[in-house]
Amino acid sequence: xxxxxxxxxxxxxAVTLRTMTKKTVTAQYPDAQPELPxxxxxxxxxxxxxxxxxxxxxxECPDWCIxxxxxxxxxxxxxxxxxERSRNVLDRxxxxxxxxxxxxxxxxxxxxxxxFWSPEFEYAETDIHELTHERDKLxxxxxxxxxxxxxxxxxxxxxxxxxxxxxxxxxxxxxEQxxxEQxxxRQAAEQTPAAPxxxxxxxxxxxxx
Amino acid sequence: MSHLAAAAEQGFxxxxxxxxxxxxxxxxxxxxxxxxxxTKQLVHAALWLVVALGGLAVEYLLLTAEFIAWVQVLIYVxxxxxxxxxxxxxxxxPIGRSPDADSGNRWAALTVAVAAAAALxxxxxxxxxxxxxxxxxxxxxxxxxTGEFLFQHWVLPFExxxxxxxxxxxxxxxxxxxxxxxxxxx
Amino acid sequence: MNDVLDVALRLVVVFAxxxxxxxxxxxxxxxxxxxxxxxxxxxxxGGFHGWAQLVADGVKFAQKExxxxxDADRRIFQLAPAVALLPYLLVLVAxxxxxxxxAVGQVIDAGIFFVLAVMGVGVLGSLMAGWASxxxxxxxxxxxxxxxxxxxxxPMLLTAASVAMAAGTVSLPGILNAFEWWWLPWQIVGAIVxxxxxxxxxQRPPFxxxxxxxxxxxxxxxxxxxLRFALFLxxxxxxxxxxxxxxxxxxxxxxxGPWGADGLGWVWTLLKTAILAFGVIWLRVTYPRxxxxxxxxxxxxxxxxxxxxxxxxxxxxxxxxx
Numbered sequence: 278x279x280x281x282x283x284x285x286x287x288x289x290x291a292v293t294l295r296t297m298t299k300k301t302v303t304a305q306y307p308d309a310q311p312e313l314p315x316x317x318x319x320x321x322x323x324x325x326x327x328x329x330x331x332x333x334x335x336x337e338c339p340d341w342c343i344x345x346x347x348x349x350x351x352x353x354x355x356x357x358x359x360x361e362r363s364r365n366v367l368d369r370x371x372x373x374x375x376x377x378x379x380x381x382x383x384x385x386x387x388x389x390x391x392x393f394w395s396p397e398f399e400y401a402e403t404d405i406h407e408l409t410h411e412r413d414k415l416x417x418x419x420x421x422x423x424x425x426x427x428x429x430x431x432x433x434x435x436x437x438x439x440x441x442x443x444x445x446x447x448x449x450x451x452x453e454q455x456x457x458e459q460x461x462x463r464q465a466a467e468q469t470p471a472a473p474x475x476x477x478x479x480x481x482x483x484x485x486x
Numbered sequence: 487m488s489h490l491a492a493a494a495e496q497g498f499x500x501x502x503x504x505x506x507x508x509x510x511x512x513x514x515x516x517x518x519x520x521x522x523x524x525t526k527q528l529v530h531a532a533l534w535l536v537v538a539l540g541g542l543a544v545e546y547l548l549l550t551a552e553f554i555a556w557v558q559v560l561i562y563v564x565x566x567x568x569x570x571x572x573x574x575x576x577x578x579x580p581i582g583r584s585p586d587a588d589s590g591n592r593w594a595a596l597t598v599a600v601a602a603a604a605a606l607x608x609x610x611x612x613x614x615x616x617x618x619x620x621x622x623x624x625x626x627x628x629x630x631x632t633g634e635f636l637f638q639h640w641v642l643p644f645e646x647x648x649x650x651x652x653x654x655x656x657x658x659x660x661x662x663x664x665x666x667x668x669x670x671x672x
Numbered sequence: 673m674n675d676v677l678d679v680a681l682r683l684v685v686v687f688a689x690x691x692x693x694x695x696x697x698x699x700x701x702x703x704x705x706x707x708x709x710x711x712x713x714x715x716x717x718g719g720f721h722g723w724a725q726l727v728a729d730g731v732k733f734a735q736k737e738x739x740x741x742x743d744a745d746r747r748i749f750q751l752a753p754a755v756a757l758l759p760y761l762l763v764l765v766a767x768x769x770x771x772x773x774x775a776v777g778q779v780i781d782a783g784i785f786f787v788l789a790v791m792g793v794g795v796l797g798s799l800m801a802g803w804a805s806x807x808x809x810x811x812x813x814x815x816x817x818x819x820x821x822x823x824x825x826x827p828m829l830l831t832a833a834s835v836a837m838a839a840g841t842v843s844l845p846g847i848l849n850a851f852e853w854w855w856l857p858w859q860i861v862g863a864i865v866x867x868x869x870x871x872x873x874x875q876r877p878p879f880x881x882x883x884x885x886x887x888x889x890x891x892x893x894x895x896x897x898x899l900r901f902a903l904f905l906x907x908x909x910x911x912x913x914x915x916x917x918x919x920x921x922x923x924x925x926x927x928x929g930p931w932g933a934d935g936l937g938w939v940w941t942l943l944k945t946a947i948l949a950f951g952v953i954w955l956r957v958t959y960p961r962x963x964x965x966x967x968x969x970x971x972x973x974x975x976x977x978x979x980x981x982x983x984x985x986x987x988x989x990x991x992x993x994x
Contacts, residue, residue, distance in 0.1 A: 286959070289958045290958050292958070293957050293958045294708070296708050296709065296710055297707045301706070301710050302710045303711050303712040305712070305715070529748070529803050553781070553785065556782045557785055557789070559789035560789035560792060564789055568792075568795065571814075571818060572818035575815050575818070629843075
């Protein structure tokens with residue numbers, strides 16, 4: 278059936294009228310802060326306790342906007358007769374946000390989880406030089422880093438959890454085996470049937486998994 | 487006779503406010519008209535024509551011919567001048583003087599204009615002389631009176647004019663249409 | 673002395689209406705357009721939902737430098753905004769909002785002709801601006817304005833004539849005195865044609881080809897800044913008020929309403945005008961701009977035949993009921 282002439286025009290009018298009755302999408306920003314998701318590329322926070330001054334971030338940065346100074350310190354031997362260790366101490370960690378292009382490569386490459394994305398974005402300055410932020414400021418931003426969001430249902434579990442679980446399972450399996458051997462030894466010794474005991478044992482192991 | 491008596495009562499050209507206004511507007515209109523034909527800036531000429539036509543409308547108003555006045559504005563200022571300006575813009579009228587905005591026929595044109603003006607003035611003066619408008623009852627020139635005059639006493643000229651305009655319309659369409667021969671040539 | 677006072681008072685009231693209603697329409701446009709696009713619109717000026725936004729705009733315009741381009745035709749360039757704005761003020765004088773003698777600025781015998789004639793003069797302002805700016809875009813805008821005016825003046829006049837035929841008078845209060853409710857369906861085609869042609873004459877979207885800001889940079893107003901530009905904008909909004917008021921008076925029965933015709937007639941007039949003004953804004957938000965050829969085609973092949981058909985219908989019904 279061909280459309281009624283003018284029905285398209287009427288449809289257009291209906292769309293605008295319907296939109297008028299709906300809630301607006303305007304974000305009234307200075308009055309109301311936006312709700313930004315975790316990992317929003319607002320600013321880069323530094324968790325400096327984790328930093329080992331490996332310099333990977335500074336080297337991978339395509340803009341060369343990360344400045345790191347450090348020196349080496351010698352730590353006396355922990356035990357009597359042991360060897361002295363040396364470790365790196367961070368003197369300066371600065372990111373020039375007038376150069377940074379927010380690619381996030383530094384955060385990706387950091388092997389010790391010392392860099393994080395923070396949704397904080399209100400750090401405009403009136404002078405471009407003031408956009409180079411030093412480690413104290415970067416450390417402050419670390420407090421604004423939100424918890425990572427929950428995993429999707431059905432997602433692969435995090436690596437560290439998986440590793441911990443594997444270890445726990447191994448341990449449990451080893452214990453079970455040990456218990457079974459013990460039981461077998463006892464069975465052999467007392468000559469009683471072991472069949473009713475086995476299910477009860479499995480129930481005990483359930484929560485450990 | 488009554489007209490003459492009325493004239494005697496009022497006095498010929500007794501300077502009432504309306505008459506003074508009529509004269510002043512008339513002078514302004516005349517001045518605008520003269521500038522229209524003498525200025526060398528084409529668009530200015532068209533705009534001065536607006537002033538002249540508007541002045542005429544005011545004169546009609548002062549003569550209680552309200553209907554004619556508004557029709558004058560509607561047709562001449564609202565449409566004819568717009569058409570004129572449209573044409574001028576299409577022809578790239580320059581801002582400032584156009585050196586060629588003059589005609590070799592200016593004396594002939596002046597003669598025709600003066601003759602036409604003299605004929606009109608003579609006819610009008612001869613027709614009305616010292617007649618005074620009767621302001622009691624519906625004003626002469628109000629819409630109702632004008633309509634009644636037009637469609638009772640002047641129907642034939644009115645219809646003749648309509649036919650003339652229709653003929654002009656058809657003629658314009660015929661002229662602006664592409665003939666079949668042109669199409670074949672392309 | 674009393675007469676003088678009376679006239680002065682009427683003029684002051686008309687002037688006040690002329691200054692206030694366009695701003696109200698403008699503010700409504702800000703808000704309605706915003707909400708139709710899922711936005712909030714102005715929220716700060718004046719505190720409560722940005723009610724003073726247009727006042728703030730006016731102050732801003734007044735502070736701007738008044739620039740006349742070097743090659744422009746100075747006098748005409750400066751005169752154009754006044755020519756565009758004043759006619760609407762004059763038209764407002766003749767629109768009756770209530771049944772009593774005191775509810776109209778001035779009763780004019782040939783009201784329809786006066787109103788349409790003076791509205792037509794307003795377009796001269798755009799033409800003058802377009803030509804005097806010495807700018808290609810302005811010239812194009814002026815040309816398009818002229819072409820549009822020539823095309824849309826005719827349907828407007830024809831439909832107005834249809835109402836005049838129905839009422840047997842060309843005076844605006846006279847038409848309203850003769851109004852009956854069944855004129856509404858009788859003249860509905862004429863009303864639509866009149867309204868659409870009026871929109872086109874005001875160069876409101878979707879008929880804003882002459883000012884198309886995205887292609888010819890606001891057409892005739894390209895070179896204008898500051899107060900003169902503001903005057904052109906004010907003329908546009910005054911035009912909306914005038915068009916909606918006229919449509920109300922001619923086709924929607926002005927002060928007539930289902931109840932409360934005595935005393936509250938002016939409320940009906942204002943209400944109908946406001947609804948029409950909302951319609952103007954609604955159309956602007958909804959439809960894209962018509963192309964120049966579509967504009968001309970709409971006028972000559974749709975609106976004028978419809979207007980002529982309306983006149984024929986009016987004539988037949990008029991003869992039949994007599």
